Amino acid sequence: MVKIGVLGLQGAVREHVRSIEENGAEAVVVKWPEQLDELDGLILPGGESTTMRRLIDRYGFMEPLRSFGESGRPMFGTCAGLILLASDIVGYNQPHLGLMNITVERNSFGRQKESFEAELFIKDIGDDYNAVFIRAPHIVSAGGGTEVLAECDGRIVAARDRHYLGCSFHPELTNDHRIADYFIGMAKEAKAALAIS
Amino acid sequence: MNIGTDRVKRGMAEMQKGGVIMDVVNAEQAKIAEEAGAVAVMALERVPSDIRAAGGVARMADPRIVEEVMNAVTIPVMAKARIGHIVEARVLEAMGVDYLDESEVLTPADEEYHLLKSEYTVPFVCGCRDLGEAARRIGEGASMLRTKGEPGTGNIVEAVRHMRKVNAQVRKLVHMNDDEIMTEAKLLGAPFEVLLQIKKEGKLPVVNFAAGGIATPADAALMMELGADGVFVGSGIFKSDNPAKFARAIVEATTHYQDYKLIAELSKELGEPMKGIEISKIAPEQRMQERGW
Numbered sequence: 353m354v355k356i357g358v359l360g361l362q363g364a365v366r367e368h369v370r371s372i373e374e375n376g377a378e379a380v381v382v383k384w385p386e387q388l389d390e391l392d393g394l395i396l397p398g399g400e401s402t403t404m405r406r407l408i409d410r411y412g413f414m415e416p417l418r419s420f421g422e423s424g425r426p427m428f429g430t431c432a433g434l435i436l437l438a439s440d441i442v443g444y445n446q447p448h449l450g451l452m453n454i455t456v457e458r459n460s461f462g463r464q465k466e467s468f469e470a471e472l473f474i475k476d477i478g479d480d481y482n483a484v485f486i487r488a489p490h491i492v493s494a495g496g497g498t499e500v501l502a503e504c505d506g507r508i509v510a511a512r513d514r515h516y517l518g519c520s521f522h523p524e525l526t527n528d529h530r531i532a533d534y535f536i537g538m539a540k541e542a543k544a545a546l547a548i549s
Numbered sequence: 550m551n552i553g554t555d556r557v558k559r560g561m562a563e564m565q566k567g568g569v570i571m572d573v574v575n576a577e578q579a580k581i582a583e584e585a586g587a588v589a590v591m592a593l594e595r596v597p598s599d600i601r602a603a604g605g606v607a608r609m610a611d612p613r614i615v616e617e618v619m620n621a622v623t624i625p626v627m628a629k630a631r632i633g634h635i636v637e638a639r640v641l642e643a644m645g646v647d648y649l650d651e652s653e654v655l656t657p658a659d660e661e662y663h664l665l666k667s668e669y670t671v672p673f674v675c676g677c678r679d680l681g682e683a684a685r686r687i688g689e690g691a692s693m694l695r696t697k698g699e700p701g702t703g704n705i706v707e708a709v710r711h712m713r714k715v716n717a718q719v720r721k722l723v724h725m726n727d728d729e730i731m732t733e734a735k736l737l738g739a740p741f742e743v744l745l746q747i748k749k750e751g752k753l754p755v756v757n758f759a760a761g762g763i764a765t766p767a768d769a770a771l772m773m774e775l776g777a778d779g780v781f782v783g784s785g786i787f788k789s790d791n792p793a794k795f796a797r798a799i800v801e802a803t804t805h806y807q808d809y810k811l812i813a814e815l816s817k818e819l820g821e822p823m824k825g826i827e828i829s830k831i832a833p834e835q836r837m838q839e840r841g842w
C-alpha cells in the first residue's frame with residue numbers, strides 16, 4: 353500500500369485525507385519536514401497560497417519539498433497547491449517551489465462572487481467531471497513535456513508534467529475521487545520504478 | 550458554469566481552515582496581516598474594542614476603507630454588514646468583497662429578521678452561541694459560522710462557552726434517534742432539515758471558526774483544541790505593542806496548536822496584550838453576543 357502525505361499547514365487538509373482513504377491508500381497529515389521521508393507521494397492542498405508559503409519558510413519546508421520532488425516522488429497541487437508547484441507565476445519574480453513546468457496566474461477567474469462549478473472533460477480520467485473553482489488560478493501556458501489534461505472556457509485547468517500533477521479546481525470538495533485515484537496510481541508507479549533503480 | 554452555489558460558497562470557507570482571519574482598519578494593517586500569514590482580513594472602520602469604547606451606532610465601514618484594503622492584498626477580504634441590513638450587504642457584494650459577516654459587532658438594523666443569505670452570490674459568515682442559532686443561520690443560507698464570544702473584550706471565556714456548547718449539542722444530536730429530532734428542533738428553535746443533515750453527516754455542514762475575545766497565541770490554540778476550524782482575531786492584534794510579531798505568533802499557534810513548546814516560544818516577549826474586560830462588568834444590554842435572533 354502506498355503512503356500519501358497531505359501538507360497540513362493550512363487549508364482543506366481533511367478532505368484530501370478522506371479522498372486518499374476512500375481509494376484505499378494510507379494518508380498522513382504532514383506538519384513537519386521530517387515526515388516527508390516516509391511518503392510515496394504528496395498532495396499540496398487548497399487554501400491560501402500566501403499563508404502556506406509563509407509557513408513553508410518558517411518551518412524550513414522549502415528545500416525538503418524541492419528534494420522530495422526531485423527524488424522522483426509524485427506531487428499533486430490543487431488550487432493554492434498548484435501555485436506552489438508552478439515554475440512561473442504571472443506578476444511575480446520568483447516562483448514558490450518552481451518544480452512543475454507551467455506558468456500560472458492567481459485569482460484569474462475573479463473574486464469570490466465569480467467562483468463557480470463546471471462540468472469538465474479530463475483526459476485519462478473521464479468526462480462529466482464536476483469541478484469546483486474557488487478564487488481559482490489557471491495555467492496560462494504549459495511548458496515542453498507538460499500534458500494538458502483539462503480546459504475550461506479555453507483556459508488550462510489541469511495538467512501533468514512528469515511526476516507532477518496540478519489542477520486549479522478542488523477535487524477534494526466533491527465525492528468524486530477519480531483524480532485522487534489517478535494520483536495514487538502515479539505514486540504506485542513511481543514507487544515500483546524507484547525500487548528497481 | 551454555475552456561480553454562487555452552496556458548494557462554491559461553503560468551499561471558500563473550507564479553504565480558510567486552520568487559518569487566522571484578522572480585523573484591519575486600513576491598507577497598512579492589511580499588508581501586515583497578509584505578511585504574517587493571515588488567510589483573510591476583515592476590513593472595518595473600527596475594531597470591536599474601539600466600537601465598544603466609542604458607543605453610538607456602529608455601521609458598515611466606509612466603502613473607501615474596504616476598497617483600499619481590497620487593493621492592498623491578494624488574500625480574501627471580508628467585511629461586516631449590520632444584522633438585517635439588506636442594502637449594506639448588497640453594497641458590499643457589489644463592491645466584490647469576498648465574504649460578508651452579518652455581524653452582531655455592528656448595531657443591528659433589524660431586531661426581528663436576519664438576512665436571507667441564500668439569495669446572495671457572495672457567501673456569508675454569521676455568529677452563533679448554540680446549535681439553535683447555528684442551525685437558523687445555516688437555514689437562512691450562511692456558508693460559514695463563527696462562535697460569537699464577546700467581541701472587543703480580550704476575554705476568552707465567552708468564546709470557550711459558545712464553542713463547547715455548539716459542539717456538545719452536535720454530539721448529543723448525532724446520538725439521538727431519528728424520532729427524537731423534531732422535538733429537539735422545537736426545543737432549539739432550529740430548522741428540522743438542518744438538524745437531520747447534521748445528524749446524518751455527524752458534523753456541521755459548514756466550517757465553524759472561533760471569535761470574540763482571542764487575545765494571545767495560547768487563546769487561539771485553545772479554541773483549536775476545542776474544535777474550532779480556525780480563528781478570527783479582532784482587537785487583539787493591532788491593539789498589541791508589536792502587531793507584526795503578535796500576528797505571526799497567532800498564526801503559528803493556530804497551525805501547531807498542540808505543540809506546546811512552540812507555543813511557549815511564540816509567547817515570549819510579545820509585550821502587553823489587550824488589557825481585557827471582565828464579562829460581568831459589561832451590562833447585559835451592552836453585550837454584543839445578545840444581538841441576533
